[in-house]
Amino acid sequence: MGADRVGGVRRPVRAVVYAACGVVLLAGCASMPDRGDLRDVESTPRQDSQLRVFAMPPREDAPPAEIVQGFLEALTSDDPQYATARQYLTGGASGDWRPERSTTVLAGGPDIQVDRVTERDSTDNYAFTLTGSKVARVDGEQSYTPMGGHYSQPVHLTRDKKSGQWRIDLLPQGVVMGQSDFQRNYMSVNKYYFASNTWADAAPSATAVADPVFVRRRVDAMTQVVRSLLSGPTKWLEPSVSSSFPAGAALRRGVTSLVPDDQNRLTVPLNEKASGVGREKCREMATQLLFTLQNLTPTVDAVTLQGADGSTLCSFESGRAETVATRGSVKRPDYLYFVDDKQRLVRIADTGTASGAEPVPGALGEGVQKLQSAAVSWDERTAAGVGSDGRSLLVSSLVAGSALDAPVLQSQGKAEDDRLTAPSWDARGDLWVADRDPARPRLWVLEQGGGEPLEVKVPGLKGRVDAVRVAADGVRIALVVKADNNSKSLLIGRIERDEKAGERPVVSVLGLRSAAPELEDVTAMSWAGDSRLVVAGREQGGVQTMRYVQVDGSTPEGPPPAALTGVQSIAAAEDDRLPLVASSSEDGIVRLPSGAQWQKVTKDGMAPVYPG
Template sequence: MPDRGEIRRVEASQGVDSQVRVFGVPPADKASPAEIVDGFLEAMTGDDPQLATARKYLTEDAAKNWKPSSAVTVLSSGLDRVPVQGEKDPDGPRWKVTGKKLATVDERSAYQPEIGGSRYEEYLQLVQVKGQWRIATPPSSLVLGESDFQRIYKPVNKYYFAGNTLVADPVYVRQRSDPDSRTNPTTLTVQSLLAGPSKWLGPVASTAFPTGAGLREGTKSLSYDGQNTLRVPLNEAGENVAQPQCQKMATQLLYTVRDLTTSRLDRVELLHSDGKSSLCWVTGSTAAGIANRPVPPQHQYYVDKDGRLVRMVLNPGADEQQQDKPEPAPGPLATAAGFKVGSAAVTYDEKRAAVVSEDGHGLYVVTLTTAGAMPQPLLTSRTGKLTAPSWDAQGDLWIADQDPQGQGLWRVPGGTGTPQKVDVAGLDGMKISGLKASSDGVRIALLVERDGGRKNLYIGRIERPEGKGDTSKVSVRELRPAAPQMAEVTAMSWAPRGRLLVVGRESGGVDQARYMLADGSMVAASLPGATGLSAIAASEDESKPVVASSTEDGIVWLPPGAQWRTAAAGGRAPFYPG
C-alpha cells in the first residue's frame, strides 16, 4: 500500500482503452432533431476514419463537402448541445454545440494547445429531406473530447533536417487501420512525413524529399518483411534523386517509422515508381551517421557540496560497491583556488565547460583537456542572477540574466567572443529563470516566471539567419506551452526522442517527475517515487540513467527498471553534456 503521494479525483470517463473500438449507429427512421444531433456527435467519435456513419446524418450536399480530416478540435470534456430558442428558423431547428477547447490538430497533424482554454461554439442547422431530419451545417472540423482523441489518435515523431542534423517533429495519426482503404498507421505516418514539416517547425527545418514526392499510386499498407526491412515505393516525382539525397530521404523514413512502434526496424529501402527496382537503402548504422546525432555522453556531471564541478560514470549493471567514485572535472577548475561553481554545462564532446560562479555574477568558459589559469568572464550580471548555461550541438552557448534592469536571453556564438542578446518573441515582460537548448539546435526550453513567482515551461523555435551574414540576428520565435497540464514547473531536461522530462505539479497536487511530449499534448510517463527533486537531467542516449538532485538525498539516479539510488550524499545541479 502506498504511504505517501497526492490524492487525485478520478473521473469515470478518464480511462482510455486502446483495444476498444467504437462504431456509430446510423440514424433511425423518423428520428427527432434531438436524436439526429446526438447520433451525429456520437458517430464523430467512431473509429471509422472516413466517418461514413456520421455522414449519414448530413444532407447529401453537406456529406459530400464535409472535410473533417482537415483539422481536429480537442475539447477538455464532451460537447454540450442545446436547441436554440427564440424565433423559429424557416428551414428547421438549430442546435448550439459548445465546449472548452483544449487544443487543435491542424492539416499537417500538428498539435497546438490552447493557452488558458477558449470556448468552442458552433451551430448545427437541421432541415427535412424526404421527411427525415438531417444536418445541413456540420462542424468545420472533427470535434472530440480528450479521452476520445487519445483513443483514436497516437503521437508519433516525423523527422526532418535542420542543417545536417535530424530533428523530431511531433504529430498525431490515427492508430487504427482503415478497413475499407486498408491504410494502416505506418502508411499514414509516411504520408504525413512526405507532406512536409509542421508549420511551427517549418521555418527552421527541411525535407530531403523533392517537391511532389509521394507514395506510388495505390500504396495502401506498408509493413516490415521477415528481415525487418521496410520497402517504400515512391512516385515518379520522388525517384529522380542522387544517392546522397536518396539516403537522407531513407534516413528520415527509418527514424520516423522506428519511432512509431516498438518492433525492430533494421533497414529502409526506397523503390522506384515501378514498385520493384531499388532506388537506395540505409541500415540503422548508416542512418545514424547521416542523422548526425550527438555522441553518447561519457560522464554525468554535478556541483559538489564544496562548489567544485565533478564528473562520474554511473553503470546500471554494477552494484553500489563497484561504481566509480566521482572525480573533479579536469582543467583550470581543478586547480583554481577559491573559485566556486554555482552551475555549469559541458559541450557534447566534453572538451569545454561553461560555468557560472557561485555568486551568480560571472560566466566563464574553460577547457577540460589542459590545465591553466581561469579566464576572464565572458558575461557578467550586475545583480548576480545568471541562470545555469546550456550548449547546443552547434557549439553555441545559451544563458539568461534575471537582472530586473537588463533581463534577457544571451547567446555566445561558438562559446567564444562577444555575447549577443537574443530577441524572444512573446515573453511580454516575463522573466526567464531556467533554460535548456535542444541537441538539434533549433528548439529551446524556457522556464518562464510570471508575477507571483510561478514558473511555467515554454518551447521556442531558434531562428538563425541564412548564409554568412549578421549572426547577431538569431532570435527565438513562437513560444508555445510545453506542459499546460502543470500548474507549476520547477525543473526540466530534454529527453530521448524529442520529449521533455519535467518536475512539476498539477493544480492541487504534489511535485512529480514526468515525461512530456514537447508539443504539450500529453503526459507520456511518470518516474517512480520521484518527490522532492530540485533538478533533473536526462540524456538523448536512452541507455543512460536519469540523474537528479534531491533535497533529502543529494545526487540520485534511476537505473532502468529499478528504484532511485544515491550517487553522492551532497551536491546539486546535475546535468549531462549539452
C-alpha cells in the same frame, strides 16, 4: 426560456468493438429516447488500445437527438474515411464536410443544447449547439496546440422530404471529441527532418530534428505517418529544417496502404517528383523514413524507395541511418556531472556511484573557483561554470593542467537570484545562458563558448528568462520564463540564425509556445528525448509534481516519474537508457533507473547535468 441542457445519464455507446479474443458489442441497460429527450455525449473511458471501434449507422426513424449523438459517437470510431458518420448527414453536408481539417479536443464529451425556438417554429427543422471546454486542437498538418476557453458550435438538422428521416445539414468543420476519446483514437509520432544550419562538430553527418504530429492510432498509422513526412515539416518548425524529399513528392497514385514484408522491409512507391533523385539524396530520404518509422514501430528494419515506374531508387537498412544523420547527442555520455560539497565540478561514470566521483580534469575541477552550476559540451571536452555568487560565467577545457581564463560573461544583477542562470551547450558547440538582471534581462549565446557574447533576440517574450536548456539538435530551446506575477512557465522556441558573409550572425528565438500549460510554477526542467522534456512544477493550487511533456504541449503516453519532494534541478539524457537524475533539497542528488524508485547518489552535491 433559453436553450436547455438535458444531461445526466449517458446513453449506450452504439459501436462494435473488435478485440484480439473475439467480438464485443458495447451496449447498456438504457435505451435511446425516441423523442426530444437528450443526453450529452460524454467522453468514453479510455479503453484497451488494441480494441477497434466501429460506428453504427442511424436507425430508421431516429429522432434528431439520436442523430446528433450517433454522429458524435461515430467520430470516435476507427472508420477510416468516416463513412458511417457521413450517413448522419445530408448529401450536401457530407460533400462540404472536411473531417481532416482539424480535431478539437474538449475536457469532456461535447454537451448538446437544444435550440427551443427552432424546435417550436418548424416540424422539419431542428437546431442544437455543441458546447464544452477546449483542451487542444490538432490542425490540418496534424500538429497539436493546447487551447483554453469555451467551445460553441451550431448543428442543424432537416427532415428529408422523400424518406422522412432526420439528417444533419449544418455542422462545424473538422472533428470534435472528448479528451479520453482523443487519447484512445490518436497517438503522437515524431517525423524527422534535417537541421538547416546546425551541424554537430564531432559528427560527419547532419542533425535530425523531431517534428511531432498526431495520427489516428488504428487507421493505418504507418501510411498516415509516411504521407505526413512527405508533405513536409509543420509550419512551426519549417523555417529551421529541410527535407531531402523533393517538393511535391508523394506516394504513387493508387497506393493506399503501406505494409512491411516478412523481412521487416517497407517498400515506399513514390510519384514522378521523386523519381530523378540521386543515390546520396535517396539515402537521406531513406534515413528520414527510417527514423520516423522506428519512432512508430520497431518492426521496420529497412526501406526501399521506388520511382514512379516501379524501379528501385535505393534500399537502406536502419543500421546505416546513423551514418547519414544523428538523433539526440552524437554519442552516449561517458559521465554524469555535478557540483560537489567543495563546489568543484566532479563526474561519475553513468553506471557508477557517488563513491567513484572524481574532479573533472582542468581548472573547474580544482576548486579554486567555487561554482553553483555547470554545463558540459556534447563532446565532453569543454565545461562552463557559473561562479558561486552567480555573477561570472567561466569556460575551461576538460584537460589536466588547463588554465582558467577570465570570465566570458558577467552579470550586474544586485541579488544572486537576479544574475546568471545555469548554462547550456548546443550541438554546434555554442554556449547559452540568461542574465536575470531586472534592470536588463537578456539571453546570450557565445559562439564556440567564447568571444564576444551575442545577445539573442526573443520577440514576444513576456517576462524574463529564468532557465535555459538547448535541445541536442540545436534547433529548439526550452526556456523557463518568469512573469511579472512571479509565475514561471515552460516555453519552447525555435532557434534561427541569420548569417551573412563577413558579419556576425543575428540569432533569434522565435515561435514561443507553451509546453506545460497546466503548470503555473515550473521549478526545473530538462530535455528527455527528441521531443520530450521532464518538468517539475506546481499546478494552480496544487503541490509540486513531476511529469513528462511533449514540445507541442501534449502529454506523452506512459507513467510520469515517481514523486520526489523539494526538486531543485533535473538532468535527463537524450539516451533514455540512462537514469533520470535530480537534485532535492531533502535528499541531495538522487537518480531514477528505469522501473525502479529514486535512489540516493550523494547527500553532498547539487546541480547534476548530463552533457548538453
